[in-house]
Amino acid sequence: MAQTIPDADDLVADLAFLRKNDGFIARRLDQVPLVKGLLTSASSDEFGRLRSRFTSAIHALGEVDAALLLDVYGLTAETAGHGTLRARREAHGQRIGRGIDTVADREHAAIAQLAAKLTRGAYRQSPLTIDVPEMHDGIIYEMTSTLILIENRRWKQTREHYRFVATFDEMDFVTITRSYPARASVPTDGQFRVNTRPTSHGFNDHFWSRDPSGEDTAMRRGKTYDLKFILEPDEAIEAREPMVNAYRAFHERSLLASIRVAFIGQRPRTIWKYERVSHFAQPGTPNETNYVRTDERGVASLRLRDLHGGLVSGIAWEW
Numbered sequence: 001m002a003q004t005i006p007d008a009d010d011l012v013a014d015l016a017f018l019r020k021n022d023g024f025i026a027r028r029l030d031q032v033p034l035v036k037g038l039l040t041s042a043s044s045d046e047f048g049r050l051r052s053r054f055t056s057a058i059h060a061l062g063e064v065d066a067a068l069l070l071d072v073y074g075l076t077a078e079t080a081g082h083g084t085l086r087a088r089r090e091a092h093g094q095r096i097g098r099g100i101d102t103v104a105d106r107e108h109a110a111i112a113q114l115a116a117k118l119t120r121g122a123y124r125q126s127p128l129t130i131d132v133p134e135m136h137d138g139i140i141y142e143m144t145s146t147l148i149l150i151e152n153r154r155w156k157q158t159r160e161h162y163r164f165v166a167t168f169d170e171m172d173f174v175t176i177t178r179s180y181p182a183r184a185s186v187p188t189d190g191q192f193r194v195n196t197r198p199t200s201h202g203f204n205d206h207f208w209s210r211d212p213s214g215e216d217t218a219m220r221r222g223k224t225y226d227l228k229f230i231l232e233p234d235e236a237i238e239a240r241e242p243m244v245n246a247y248r249a250f251h252e253r254s255l256l257a258s259i260r261v262a263f264i265g266q267r268p269r270t271i272w273k274y275e276r277v278s279h280f281a282q283p284g285t286p287n288e289t290n291y292v293r294t295d296e297r298g299v300a301s302l303r304l305r306d307l308h309g310g311l312v313s314g315i316a317w318e319w
Helices: 010-018 034-040 047-059 063-071 085-096 099-118
Strands: 137-152 156-165 173-178 184-185 190-200 202-209 224-232 245-250 253-263 270-277 299-307 311-318
Touching: 010 099, 010 137, 034 047, 034 099, 047 063, 047 099, 063 085, 063 099, 085 099, 085 202, 099 137, 099 253, 137 245, 156 173, 173 190, 184 190, 184 299, 190 224, 202 224, 245 253, 253 311, 270 299, 299 311
Parallel strands: 137 253
Antiparallel strands: 137 156, 156 224, 173 202, 184 224, 190 202, 245 311, 253 299, 270 311
């Protein structure tokens, strides 16, 4: 089961899903609440307003990518009546003199750029729901994704994906702190290498930026980076205590955060969430407003926007 749980960018995946079948219509938008939430500023927002904001975000891209996505999502007069993605790709391909395979190949990069626009609110009609102040000598997380695997009550693995923008030049590494022992590893073809150092109360994982040749290189202001890494226990399963809590504290601003816990084998009898509390106030207690249900794969999920200030959010459970 663990191999079937994607460690992927949820927003990009939802945007890719949204382009299929009839494209950007109300019924399909309801199927991707993550996208809908980013477009919504009030519960009374009608679909027409959400459609206008989505179109505005696409227009904030370059001319070529904007024309591509407007056609692909069925937001132009030429493609609005086409009920399949293939038909809309053919229409766009005819317009630019390219085949549908070429059109499809270009979509992924354009959708990734659109995801960044939506999370940052960097377009004219963006809803006024995220206040991002001017930041210096730090980073802004566009998206963070944490997937924690629990097998028969015990921690098995954590998969992390942080997409961030550097806000100053010559930043050599990013440090992520944890309180528990583990082995940290990064993809061999990734943008970072990891160097772990113990502290008086835990461990610092220093992630050094590297170029395509594998050499260390300083990060640049305004550039987007994808930090992916895995944490695994460095002790035998018999020595691990049953796990009952999973959380993250966000000291740098995170515009969109996802925390998921996948239960393999035995599942908890009660699961709940908590949001934006101090370390001393977590994990709280379950009540009628904070219960969390697992999906058909046994995954409990928490998605939040605009986290910062070192406050803690997470998922807790009882066996």
